[in-house]
Amino acid sequence: MTVKKDSEHINAALKVAYRYGSIDGAHYKMWVIDQMVRALCGDEETYQAWIREYEKADYEWDGGIKP
Numbered sequence: 001m002t003v004k005k006d007s008e009h010i011n012a013a014l015k016v017a018y019r020y021g022s023i024d025g026a027h028y029k030m031w032v033i034d035q036m037v038r039a040l041c042g043d044e045e046t047y048q049a050w051i052r053e054y055e056k057a058d059y060e061w062d063g064g065i066k067p
Contacts, residue, residue, distance in 0.1 A: 012039035023067045030064030 041047040
């Protein structure tokens with residue numbers, strides 16, 4: 001699965017990590033990862049395709065809980 005690679009998407013993902021990455025709790029960390037993936041994908045269609053690809057490996061995507 002290919003995600004967007006321009007600096008706008010990378011910077012958006014890094015901002016999420018910077019702002020929320022140090023909040024304790026696995027469910028919050030999953031939300032941070034989910035938001036970073038969304039930023040890197042750039043749009044809902046790419047994000048959903050990424051999740052479908054992820055879940056093909058017998059994993060279930062967890063969007064976490066917003067802190």
